[in-house]
Amino acid sequence: MKLSRPLAVASMFVMLGAAWPVHAALNPNALTNNALASNAITNNALANNALAATGSAVADLNGVTVEAVALPQAARP
Amino acid sequence: MPTAFGPAAIAGLLALAVAAHAAPPPATRAPSVSVIGTAFHVTLPDGTVLAQEQLPGTVLTFGDGSGAQRKIRIDAAEHDARDPRGEVMLYTLSEQDAATGQWHNACQPDPDGRRLGFPLAGAFTPDGRYVARPGRILITCTGGAEGKCVRFGYQPWRTLPDGTSLEPYYQACVRLVRADYGGDGIGHTRNGTPIDLFDRIGIQRDEIGPGMTLEAAFAPDGAVCVAHPRLPDLTSLDALARLYPRLAGHLGAACTEHAPALLFVRSVAG
Numbered sequence: 001m002k003l004s005r006p007l008a009v010a011s012m013f014v015m016l017g018a019a020w021p022v023h024a025a026l027n028p029n030a031l032t033n034n035a036l037a038s039n040a041i042t043n044n045a046l047a048n049n050a051l052a053a054t055g056s057a058v059a060d061l062n063g064v065t066v067e068a069v070a071l072p073q074a075a076r077p
Numbered sequence: 078m079p080t081a082f083g084p085a086a087i088a089g090l091l092a093l094a095v096a097a098h099a100a101p102p103p104a105t106r107a108p109s110v111s112v113i114g115t116a117f118h119v120t121l122p123d124g125t126v127l128a129q130e131q132l133p134g135t136v137l138t139f140g141d142g143s144g145a146q147r148k149i150r151i152d153a154a155e156h157d158a159r160d161p162r163g164e165v166m167l168y169t170l171s172e173q174d175a176a177t178g179q180w181h182n183a184c185q186p187d188p189d190g191r192r193l194g195f196p197l198a199g200a201f202t203p204d205g206r207y208v209a210r211p212g213r214i215l216i217t218c219t220g221g222a223e224g225k226c227v228r229f230g231y232q233p234w235r236t237l238p239d240g241t242s243l244e245p246y247y248q249a250c251v252r253l254v255r256a257d258y259g260g261d262g263i264g265h266t267r268n269g270t271p272i273d274l275f276d277r278i279g280i281q282r283d284e285i286g287p288g289m290t291l292e293a294a295f296a297p298d299g300a301v302c303v304a305h306p307r308l309p310d311l312t313s314l315d316a317l318a319r320l321y322p323r324l325a326g327h328l329g330a331a332c333t334e335h336a337p338a339l340l341f342v343r344s345v346a347g
Contacts, residue, residue: 061147061216063200064139066110068146069119072134077121 184218260299294338302332
């Protein structure tokens with residue numbers, strides 16, 4: 001059976017609306033994968049830039065050791 | 078029997094007193110810090126491990142052995158809401174400016190606009206290899222490749238039920254996110270470029286975005302093959318063939334999803 005054009009378009013919207021939550025429910029990675037999620041974690045790398053790896057101003061805190069610890073008052077023994 | 082405090086007893090008491098005085102007072106012993114997963118674990122001298130909610134306000138002084146030190150303050154701690162296992166801790170971290178004494182957030186905004194970071198055991202070499210270095214840690218942020226790959230699910234400390242270690246997947250992921258085709262630490266991408274990464278172990282599914290085609294397949298040492306560069310203004314297949322002879326013969330149409338790789342990435346061919 002052929003649908004009239006407005007009805008066919010409306011049906012498509014219904015199908016899309018139904019498909020989206022199903023997809024999101026089935027895919028726990030939807031929030032972390034890059035392509036489709038609106039809040040995707042997109043590539044944040046910059047060529048030849050040390051900041052690219054860490055996304056931070058602490059790029060040279062790599063392979064370091066903790067040399068001293070100062071606890072907040074509430075956590076002091 | 079009556080107790081007599083003769084000279085020997087007095088000498089013994091004095092010896093005890095001297096010994097007690099020589100022992101370091103408990104208050105001077107410092108807490109120790111280790112990293113488990115992405116969490117700081119602060120252990121007090123009496124063996125007590127501080128709860129994560131007790132950590133804000135803690136100032137950690139880091140050193141690389143050269144004498145220079147960097148001070149990082151933990152301002153807040155939270156579980157990563159995206160981590161279904163609840164293993165990933167995220168921290169708001171501030172660094173103290175050595176010149177002014179002012180504290181500023183140590184991380185740049187991630188794609189969600191948040192400025193969070195966390196530690197990982199080990200270190201990255203200049204050519205981008207993640208290596209275990211006992212006692213050493215690194216700090217990364219959620220906006221960088223190192224941090225994203227942990228949050229994508231490739232936690233390097235984890236082993237899957239079938240015994241598969243995720244460490245090589247983590248390494249491959251960092252190379253992939255940075256488009257480090259050659260595995261030499263040189264990235265070929267720009268901030269904000271959308272990609273779709275996926276694997277064969279059920280951690281990241283293939284979610285093809287509009288116009289996306291297979292870009293490359295990655296292993297821990299870089300790309301196994303490259304179908305097209307992510308950003309053609311940064312490199313080309315010809316340039317990759319010249320720079321990385323091992324990739325010759327694995328470029329263009331020769332690169333498919335059947336490549337012997339851990340991770341695959343799609344992007345929009347320019």
